[in-house]
Amino acid sequence: MTHSASVAGGIRALPASVFAYGFSFRKRAIVRRFIGNVTVRFIRAGHAKYLPSGSALLLWGSHPLPAGLTSDVQVIRMEDGFLRSVGLGADLIHPVSWVIDQRGIYYDATQPSDLEYLLQTSEFTDELLERAYSLRRRIVENGLTKYNVGSGNWQRPSLAKRVILVPGQVETDASIQFGAPGIVSNMGLLQAVRAANPDAYVVYKPHPDVVAGLRAKGQGERTARQWCDEVVMDIAMGEILPAVDEVHVLTSLAGFEALLRDKPVTCYGQPFYAGWGLTKDVIPVARRTRHLSLHALVAGTLILYPIYISRSVASGFTTPEQALDELLAWRAATPKRMPWWRKVLRMGLLLALRIVGSKR
Structure with missing residues (x-):
């Protein structure tokens, strides 16, 4: 017996437990x-070797397989979705979207x-494509992105003929x-972009x-100004993307967000949106x-791929369109300045990260 984990896509049938x-x-x-309604049991380190034959094990992201796991246990991975929240996951902001993947995980090329x-084999009906068109239009019109953070304004230099945005990533990230x-x-990415585009205005x-x-x-992050014309910090991705001409990435989701806005994207890595004829790929995925x-x-x-849940605990699963409505309402209700209690929480997180780092 299997249980669906999504009302929107219905593409994953999880085991009953x-x-x-x-x-x-x-x-x-x-x-x-x-x-x-899938039953879940959380296990501790060392217990994986006792899992019953044919059972399923959930892991977060690219978390390594636990010691002793046998080959007949199905591994299922969970990760943040692409329209996640208003605020950072690292700030412990709850998501409205996750993905569940039974083959791998989307950023592992x-x-x-x-x-x-799904992208390689699905039949995309006219109805589904129309739905995608409407969803994309609303995302772009409202300037939505994965985290929806940043409060500053950015203005394109008036004399710049060709502006290239280079989004940075967390270098320890699994993607x-x-x-x-x-x-x-x-x-390394910034240097490659500058070398290939010596006359462009690189941000x-x-x-x-x-x-x-x-x-x-x-x-070497402090040397960024040697390879670009400008470094921008507290600017929302949805604010800056419409004003640039191109986006060059390693694997950043900003490349996908740029495609939504009809921007040319060059990929130096192999993100999930590369290889489908929509991007310039330095290293193609065969x-x-x-x-x-x-x-x-x-x-x-x-x-089709993500699962969406309502911010209302009583509501449960929802559609991407309804999740979009909730994100817009959430963003509208979020003060531009971080409230004092979240500043305190962030300070606590930073302290915890330093303590953990000092013990490694």
Whole structure:
């Protein structure tokens, strides 16, 4: 017997019961919401070897397989979705979207994922493509992105003929480890972009987790101004994307968000949206042989693949369109200045990160 985990896509049929490993206490309640009526049992380190034959194990992201796990246990991975929240996950902001993947995970280009399989094999009906068109239009018109953070304004230099945005990433992020077989650092990317585009106006935007101090800066990050014309910090991605001409990325989701806005995207890594004929790919993904329309990519990525839940605990699963409504209302109700209690929480998180880092 299987149980659907999504009312929107219905593409994943989870077993009636699963085990889960490596989830913090904070995430456990969220896991239960995203898997619906599936029974979950959280296990400790060392217990994986006792899992029954044929059982299923949930892991977060690219978390390593626990010791002793036998090959007949199905591994299922969970991760943030692409329209996540108003605020950073590293700030412990609850999500409205996660993904559940039974083949791999979308940012791991070393193996297929459910998303790649969907994009490679799905039949995208006219009805689904129209739905994707409407969803994309609303996202762009309202300037929505994954985290919806940043309060500053940015103005394109009046004399700049060609502006290239280079979004930074957290260099320890799994999407670089598993999705960037060439360049693996922000400064390496920035140098490559500058070398290939000596006359362009290059704007570098560090990752918001790094700007917030919740993740470490990349190697040589302080030298960024040697390779770009401007570094922007507290600017919303939805604010700056419409004003640039191109976006060059390693594996950043900003590349997908740029495609939504009809911006040319060059990929130096192998993100999930590369390889479908919509991007310029420095290192192509040989498995991806299909050419997709932008709205087919949107349909697979934002409608079929993720799971959405309402912010209202009583409401449960929802659709991407309804999640969009909630994100807009959430953003409208969020003060531009961080409230004092969240500043205190962030200070506590920073202290905890320093303590953990000092013990490594």
